[in-house]
Amino acid sequence: MRERQRHSLKDVARKADVSVATVSRYLNGTLDLPARTRARIDGAVASLGYRPNPHARRLSLGRSDTIALVVPDIANPFFARLSAAMERAAAARGQMVTLHATRSCHDREVAVLELAAENLVDGVVFLTHHATGPEIAERLNHFPRAVVLDEDVPGVTAPRLMCDNELGGFLAGRHLYGAGHRKVAYIGGGGELFSTAARLNGLRRGMDGLDATRCYVGEHAARSGRSLARRFLDERDGETAIFVGSDELLLGVLEVFRDAGILVPHDVSLVSFDDVRSLHLFDPPITAVAQPVDTLGRRAVELLLDGAWDDPEFRRTTELLPVHLIDRGSVGPPTGSGQKETGPSPLHSQHGDTS
Amino acid sequence: MRERQRHSLKDVARKADVSVATVSRYLNGTLDLPARTRARIDGAVASLGYRPNPHARRLSLGRSDTIALVVPDIANPFFARLSAAMERAAAARGQMVTLHATRSCHDREVAVLELAAENLVDGVVFLTHHATGPEIAERLNHFPRAVVLDEDVPGVTAPRLMCDNELGGFLAGRHLYGAGHRKVAYIGGGGELFSTAARLNGLRRGMDGLDATRCYVGEHAARSGRSLARRFLDERDGETAIFVGSDELLLGVLEVFRDAGILVPHDVSLVSFDDVRSLHLFDPPITAVAQPVDTLGRRAVELLLDGAWDDPEFRRTTELLPVHLIDRGSVGPPTGSGQKETGPSPLHSQHGDTS
Structure with a gap:
């Protein structure tokens, strides 16, 4: 291996004819020196091209100018765009970013938080998609600065930043109700999560208080979307629309529907959540609740x-x-096979519960 | 700010009743001690829960167990999936990953490489989408370990890892030629790049040696795809198909075609490159050359x-x-308006140059 050429504090001290401690304290700003001595040290630093070793600097300052991003999966475009926005905001502030993917796996989350603590990161932005236990909360509470992003982590004393999930549910519900739907399914990730409860509350409000929502929950992944969509088709009982909790789940739902010959919106209407996957170019273009992904990322770094x-x-x-x-184009009138009654399209009618 | 509770080497030395230097050298494995002294130090380490400061360790070892990933844009799903695969492979080997996005901007690339060098990273995986000058090569050559990924960087003494771009061009060309196309356009990123030359060579071979390819080059971004697609429509002279250099460019091309009422494949056939954007769910599903993204990422870490x-x-x-x-579904016979002759579909005919 090639060796790096790097001058040490000792070389600077020798050249400036002062002690190592003097150079060190002068460069740290903790020592005042006569102008002549300052000039000698500055000259030695310049002529040797001396740059302080960042690990030594971190050791003495107890900080690293580094932010740790902990996300379930970088390949998921929601996290990819979020990570990109955070990296951009951090770089603009001279902060480096370390990236850690956990697959929302408890052991991996614990290991990553321990590594980040050992590395004296200045802050952590933590995202998870499963219900975490006290071990995660305890570790997060030990960081001088931690921001909980996108999904709540109970028991953590840290600022939370997320999209308005209840508003998202409400907008989806109002849109579906306005198109005539009275019985819908929710296909989402994590039944025990804060975000799921908030969206279902919003959905109910948007559906004029109707409570006829059957829930299918798994993880935010295409594979999970496929199995949940199959269960939906097996168990379907009058549901004419699905509110899908993420674009990742949507991929699986669309694949199963395509293979089963289910037409969207003719047979089932769909509203997705996230809008990070070029849904405008899909067949059909998919109606979605759009998350403010870039703003979330930028704001997380600002809070930190x-x-x-x-x-x-x-x-x-x-x-x-x-x-x-x-x-x-993915929401139409409820004329699908899930509908028990047929007749004139109730699109935009605001009266009557046909569920 | 909350302070971390962390015991120092000094605390261990005091408790074990030996000097700090003794503890330090013993823990570094550079000092043999009598069993009784070892037991005293081990006991002090255990009872205080002492863990060496990683910055001190890095300072003394001159390494950081960290790999720097330098990519143009993490929000681009090709880089997102590549970064995810690299992070996964690195984590499995106990290596941390720092992530740096450069927007393929020269100044940012220089700054990032300097930062990585200062941080004594163990290795760099470098990706860029522009023709880099000697300053980048020189900096990369200073790293003990650097892998050049996805696109060549001239002048660097480092292993290269990329997909077989010429094979990709060949497969696209053969597919289009087989469907009857004799005059195609290439919409790609970076006219001066190694990958572009390789793909065009392959395309020509696949098109049975025909050299009738008009090239439109910009960057791998949807916005660039839009402007290049508009130019293609303005200047079109008999081209019946487009080989698109990335899924990012494809998004822009599809948006412009949709707005202009151009039907794929009826009016223009398309082959994309990358296959990282759920193209099977697009309208129409898009034929594409698929990159081995996960293998590329894993292999880059293995090489490093x-x-x-x-x-x-x-x-x-x-x-x-x-x-x-x-x-x-995005390649059909050349019956579009770009075709100067009409007549029976030449699909799968292998004779005659109708361009």
Whole structure:
């Protein structure tokens, strides 16, 4: 292996004819020196091209100018875009980013948080898609700065940042109700998660208080979407539409529907959540609740670097970013085989519960 | 800010009643001690829960167990999946990953490589999508271990790993030629890049030596795809098909075609390159040359960690991974408006140049 050419503090001290401790304390800004001595040290630093070893600097300062991003899966475009936005915001502030994928696996989350703690990262942005236990909360509470992103982690004393899941559910529900649907299914990730409960609350409100939602929950992955879509088709009992909890699940749902000859929106209407997968070019174009992915990423880094961390109240805040619905071609009137009654299309009628 | 509870080497030394230097050298494995002293130090380490500071360890060992990934854009699903595969392979080997996005911008690439060098990373995986100058090559040559991934970087003494771009061009050309196309356009990223030349060579071979390819080059981004597709429609002179250099460019091409009422494959046939964007669910499903993304990522980490770095020959190797074509619905016979002659479909006819 090639060796790096790097001058040490000792070389600078020798050249400037002062002690190593003097150079070190001068460069750390903890020692005042006569102008002549300063000039000698500055000259030695310049002529040797001396740069402090960052590990030594970290050791003495106890910080690393590094932010750890902990996400379930970077290949998922939602996390990819979120990571990209965080990296961009961090780089603009001179912070480096380490990236850790956990597959939402408990042991891996614990290991990653321990590694980040050992590396004295300045902060952690933590995302998970499963219900975490006290071990995760405890470890997160030990970081000087941690932001919980996208999904709640119970028991953590840290600011939360997520999209307004309840608003997302409400917008989907209102859109489906407005198109005439009275009985819908939810295909989502994580039945015990905060986000699922919030979306289902919103969906019910949007559906004018109707509570006729059958839930199918797995993980946010295409493979899970496939198995949940098959179960939906087997057990379907009058549901004319599905609110799908992520674009990842949507992929699996669309694959199963295509193979089964189910036409969207003719047989089943669909609304997705995320809008990170070029859904406007799909067959048909998919109506979706769009997450503010780039803003979420940028804001997470802002909270980490500029938050009022000395204020205990700040560690109890939850910031919700608004979502919006993009109307494309995947919601139609409820004329599918799931409908028990047929007749004139109830599109945009606001009366009557036909579930 | 909360302070971390961390015992120092000094605490261990005090408790074990030996000097700090003794503890340090014993824990580094550079000092033999009598069994009784060893037991005293081991006991002190255990009872204080002492763990060496990783920055101190890095400082003394001159390495960091960290790999730097330098990519143009993490939000691009090709790089996202590649980064995910590299992170997974690195984590399995106990290596951490730092992630750096450059937007293929020269200044940012230089800054990132300098930062990685300062941080004493054990290796760099470098990807760029522009023709880099000697400053990049020089910096890459200073790393003990660097792998050049996906696109060539001239002047670097480092192993290259990429997909077989010429094979990809050949497969696209043969598929289009087989469907009757005799005049095609290439919409790609970076006219001066190694990958572009390789793909065009392959395309020509696949098209039975025909050289009737008009090239439109920009960057691998949807916005670039839009402007290149508009130029293609303005300047079109008999081209009945397009070989598109990436799924990112494809998004822009499809958007422009949809807005202009151009039907695929009826008016223009398309073959994409990458196959990382759920193209099977697009309207129409898009035929594409699929890159072995996960294998590329895993293999890059293998080369970095297990390569024969002491052998100068190893630093001159180029490893090509095979690609394959997935036939979907975006290539038809050349009956579009770009065709100067009409008549019976020449699909699968192997004779005659109708361009």
